[in-house]
């Protein structure tokens with residue numbers, strides 16, 4: 001007799017999504033103001049971007065735009081690259097990534113470990129330079145690539161509309177009052193925000209962004225000085241944009257590691273810092289259920305130790 005286990009899957013990609021909500025109880029300013037965090041580092045590729053990558057690939061296959069003779073190519077600040085690499089390897093597609101030369105060593109090496117080709121763009125031009133380079137490669141090689149373009153692809157926010165937003169509504173039993181998240185491609189905030197607004201127009205959607213073009217919040221984008229993503233359509237979805245300083249975000253990342261045992265990346269620190277500001281503003285006597293999102297774990301920003309075994313004993 002075949003034994004079926006509820007926790008067995010046919011492929012790693014089926015483990016994407018369905019992440020837990022974790023309460024940040026020690027950070028709550030007073031009883032009645034709850035802060036919860038969506039633990040996106042629990043995705044198998046280690047970040048929130050697994051959701052968008054899988055949705056873009058699946059929708060590309062369904063539309064006939066992605067076939068097995070093509071290479072998936074995109075620009076990425078790192079986590080999307082890891083996600084494409086994992087999804088591509090699991091589903092049988094080649095992957096090439098363009099990334100600024102100065103993204104963390106760990107992220108470059110993780111993507112390469114899946115067999116992905118890494119192409120470097122100028123570190124002086126940041127993520128916009130990577131976008132320009134990938135567009136040029138695609139234009140020069142017609143038919144070679146499938147270019148999902150996470151900044152313009154509706155499947156990116158759709159992943160969060162179908163997954164993240166529905167999950168948060170269900171996990172809070174419809175009690176969520178605020179959703180606070182950082183913005184990079186803006187897929188997370190647009191898709192989750194749209195879904196939550198459909199459930200209840202009263203849910204407040206807060207987009208946290210770096211307060212300066214030069215910042216230390218990898219994964220997040222300072223929109224006033226950037227190419228604005230086509231999927232960023234905040235009207236009716238985003239109630240508030242909240243500029244966040246690097247120091248406050250980094251300090252908050254340290255605080256949640258020390259006080260909650262959650263060692264997360266700096267964009268998660270920014271999102272939680274935003275949630276804390278919102279929590280402190282809740283008027284006396286009112287209740288709130290604030291949900292934020294932790295895109296990845298802090299150890300993604302360390303250099304892996306894998307090659308130590310090459311040293312002579």
Ligand SMILES: Cc1ncc(COP(=O)(O)O)c(C=O)c1O
Pocket residue numbers: 047049077078079080182183184185186187188189218219220265267268295296
């Ligand atoms: C670490 C990290 N945080 C936040 C984000 C932002 O998410 P989104 O692109 O959905 O706006 C990203 C996206 O690349 C990321 O890598």
